Amino acid sequence: MTTVLKLGGSVVTDKSTPETVDDDSLDAAVAAVADSDPSRLVIVHGGGSFGHHNAEKHGVSDSQGTHDAEAVFEIHDAMRRLNDAVVTRLQDAGIAALPVHPLSLGARDAEAAFSLPLDSTATMLDEGFVPVLHGDVTAHAASGATVVSGDELVTTLARGLDADRVGLCSTVPGVLDADNEVIPEITAFEDVASVLGGSDATDVTGGMAAKVRALLELGAPAHIFGPDALPRFLAGGDAGTVIRD
Numbered sequence: 001m002t003t004v005l006k007l008g009g010s011v012v013t014d015k016s017t018p019e020t021v022d023d024d025s026l027d028a029a030v031a032a033v034a035d036s037d038p039s040r041l042v043i044v045h046g047g048g049s050f051g052h053h054n055a056e057k058h059g060v061s062d063s064q065g066t067h068d069a070e071a072v073f074e075i076h077d078a079m080r081r082l083n084d085a086v087v088t089r090l091q092d093a094g095i096a097a098l099p100v101h102p103l104s105l106g107a108r109d110a111e112a113a114f115s116l117p118l119d120s121t122a123t124m125l126d127e128g129f130v131p132v133l134h135g136d137v138t139a140h141a142a143s144g145a146t147v148v149s150g151d152e153l154v155t156t157l158a159r160g161l162d163a164d165r166v167g168l169c170s171t172v173p174g175v176l177d178a179d180n181e182v183i184p185e186i187t188a189f190e191d192v193a194s195v196l197g198g199s200d201a202t203d204v205t206g207g208m209a210a211k212v213r214a215l216l217e218l219g220a221p222a223h224i225f226g227p228d229a230l231p232r233f234l235a236g237g238d239a240g241t242v243i244r245d
Helices: 023-036 048-057 069-092 119-126 150-160 208-218 227-234
Strands: 003-007 041-045 097-099 130-134 136-140 144-148 165-169 222-225 241-243
Touching (some): 003 023, 003 150, 003 227, 023 227, 048 069, 069 130, 069 136, 069 144, 119 130, 208 222
Antiparallel strands (some): 222 241
């Protein structure tokens, strides 16, 4: 069974303070992963206060590109440093984590379609490693370089690796309705469009609405849940909001 898990930027960083890791939250997530003794697990983490801060500084998003190599490197380097922190803590907890940097592998074509060769990631899984990818910049035909979000990586990985389970761990317990209650299941975006909004903190890749749209297009059940539900998800149970087309 292959599981793709995203740890949101709000889980691994303090999104209100540039380039700040949320030590307690990241440690709790790492402990949950370690306790689950994962098999065939791929982790993706968001940019949080590392990637989004630097991308906004240079005016780069998933649709607005740049040909400034220094800007591209600054955004990528911030994400690499965050990825180093995540991978190091996973390894310290006994997890065979290895980094995978999308800038070195992926690309967008002139129509903005993103592609990511997965041979190395699949082989890592086969050899018992836990690949850890991250939101990043990626070469974009006719646009220089643009942002690829963790959510887009999740759907790309889930399709390319034929994942059995997909989970997005955020700082909210699921998709919330107008009364701030968790919506247990979503099968169509139109059913929840009126209650979905963007992220409160700086986010150049969209908020909850973008997450729900991406997961509905996946064609496989996925879960959006809070950190407290991470152990339940990793144990194979339902967590937060279940999204299926």
